[in-house]
Amino acid sequence: MVIQEFPSGTSSAAKVSMAAFSTNGPMVSVQGTVPDFYNGKTVFITGGTGFMGKVLLEKLLRSCPGVLKIYLLIRPKRGQDAQERLQQLLCSPLFDLLRKDRPNDLSKVLPIEGDITQPELAISKNDIALLSRTVNVVFHSAATVKFDEKLKLSVTINMLGTQRLVELCKRMSNLEALIHVSTAYCNCDRSEVKETIYPPSIGPDEIVSLVEALDEDLVDSLTPKLVGNRPNTYTFTKALAECWLKDNKGDLPLVIVRPSIVLSSMDGPLKGWVDNWNGPTGIIAAAGKGLFRTMLCDKTKKADLVPVDTVINLMIVSAWRIASCKTKEIPIYNCVTGQRKPIKWNTFIEICFKYLRIHPLSDINWYPDGSVTASRSVNFFKRYLFHWLPAYLIDSVVWVTGGKPILLKVQNKLNKAANCLEYFTTQEWEFDDENVRSLSLTLTESDKTEFCFDVAKIDWEKYLENYVLGIRRFIFKEDTSSIPKAQRQISKLYIFHRLLQIVSVMIAWHFLALRYAPLRRLWSNALRLLLHLASMLPFM
Structure with a gap:
């Protein structure tokens, strides 16, 4: 605990005011609500087309109706320009409520054509001038989240992209908050992680120079040594980006938010909303189809999982906080559940299987069942027995009958995904979240409800049921009306499963x-x- 000292003769009112502007002193309520802060503000978002970016965009529009404009950095892709990609994004079911109640608010969202991997983010001079003149709040969530990404590309996106964004932010004359999204696992080489920036074993500038000077093959060969005790290039480059920000932020009002493993949304507008296969979602989806039955995991360890809307609420509030309480320090928020609402991997798996059977997917291959083990040899044996052998036999029959074998390819992808998760399912960390708890104390009761990031309120049973229903609805595009038929199918498969x-x-x-x-x-x-x-x- 830091005890804040004031000059002698300082009045009580002045002490409270000074404490409010200190990240180390007592956290007190600041004037104005979170939606009030965003009234008339212009926001710039990188990574707005990603999973978290979409939830952030929807939440800002829905809960901060006074926001003036929201610019999204969008890269032209697959023959679509930035405007076309934006329209496709806004057609997501996530925006159904806004389309129904306040359709005009969607016109506040405007595309900025650019590319996080290019110098100056590949933004035109006119758009740079526009952003520099008008933007008040920046959310930087653009990143490659692929755990097995090559180091050269990971550095380009997660580090150089961050550096280029900071250069742009320093030109913004009205900037009040810059929120950088990192990860709680950027310091996964430590068993206990505080809300502070730890110095890496090698400096970010040295890594950038190395990657830029060497060809990709040589960088790939050096990657294991450079990454060290970390499991992948994602956590490594995220740690380097934090270190670089600490040394180069200047006077920018910077905040770092570190979520752990992000899953589907917990509350509105769509409970259970998820639109990607990342992390455990792909594994759970495959298990629901009967394609995945074993994984290396210590079921006694804590699974630090957090709903995506919890992270987004924290990001929105942290921007309000840094704008209201100026500080030269970098507030860091570990958005985690392990301290206040822990759940073990075995509980997570059991609940997911429970609801995969109650709300089964359609056209499943086999009865959803399986188990995890902390033994690599046992997992290796079970993987061949339950994954590779059935896939090989079925693909052989399909090939003989003139069909196109796909199960071995599917198992290859699932095996790759499982290998990326093994590091996180066989260990656990103690993430400190004192700053997050303190931030909550500064909110009004209405803001605590509208922008809730209190993980103690998570009901894991209810949340994971909605998670499974979300996978069914948003990943596989299956309506709830198909559940009765799927239940009849799973009942038959259960009999065959037990007989076998x-x-x-x-x-x-x-x-x-x-x-x-x-x-x-x-x-x-x-x-x-x-x-x-x-x-x-x-x-x-």
């Missing part, structure tokens, strides 16, 4: 019985008893 288990046990027992005389006698007696019971069934 019984037959497998009987076969295994039979082969064991052939080797040992006592087991042979027990096996013979069991068979005679089963035959006797079967002969009595017609007369019962």
Whole structure:
């Protein structure tokens, strides 16, 4: 705890005012609500077309109706220009409520054509002048979230992209807040992570110079040594970006928000909304289809999962806070659940399977079932038995009958996704979130409700049911009207699943019985008893 000292003779009112402007002192309520702050403000968002960016955009429009304009950095892609991509984005079900109640508010969203990987973000001079003159709040969420991304590209997006954005922000004459989205796992080489920036083993400028000087193949060969104890280039470059920001932010009103593993939305406008296969979502979706049955995971460890709207609410509020309470320090917020609302991996898996059976997917391949293990050898055996062997057999039959085999390709992708998650499912961290708790104390009661980021209020059972329903609705595009038919299918598959288990046990027992005389006698007696019971069934 930091004890703040004031000059002698300072009045009580002055002390309260000075404390409000200190990130280390007591957190007190500041004047005005969060929506009031955004009245007449212009916002610039990078990563606005991504999962978190869409939720941020929708929440700003819906809960801060006084916002003046929102500019999105959008890269032309697949023959679509920035305007076309924006219109496609706004057609998402996420914006249905806004389209119904306040359709004119969608016109506040304007595209800025650019590219986070290019010098000056590939933004035209006219647009740079526009942003420099008008923007008040910047949310920087653009990043490559691929865990296995090559270091050169990861540096280009996560580090150089951040540096280029900071250069642009320094030209913004009316900037009041810059929110940088990092990750709680950028310091995953530590078991205990405070809300502070830790110095990396190698400086960000050295990494940038190295990556720019060497060809990609050489960089790839050096990557394991450069990354060190971290599991991937994503966490490595995110840590470097934080370090660079600390040394180069200048007078920018910067905040860093660090979410842990981000899942679907918890509350409105769409409970369970998710639009990507990242993280556990792809694994849960595959398990629901009956394609995934084993994974390396220590089920006794905490799964630090956080709803996407919880992260977004924290981001929006943190911008209000830094604009209201100026500070030269960098407020850092670990948006995590492990301290206040922990859930173990086994509980997460059990609840997901429960609702995958209650609200089953359509056209599933097999009954949703499976387990996790902390043993690599056991997982290796189960993976071949339950993943590769069935895929190989089914693909062989499909190939012989003239079809197109796909299951082996699917299992390859699932295996790759599972390998990326193993580091996080076999360890746990203690993430400090004291700054987040303190920030909550500065809010009015109405803001605490509208922009809730209090993870203690999460009801995991209810939330994960909506998560499964969200996967069904938004990933597989299945309506709830198809659930009764899917339930009939899963009931049949359950019978086949149990019969197969019984037959497998009987076969295994039979082969064991052939080797040992006592087991042979027990096996013979069991068979005679089963035959006797079967002969009595017609007369019962």
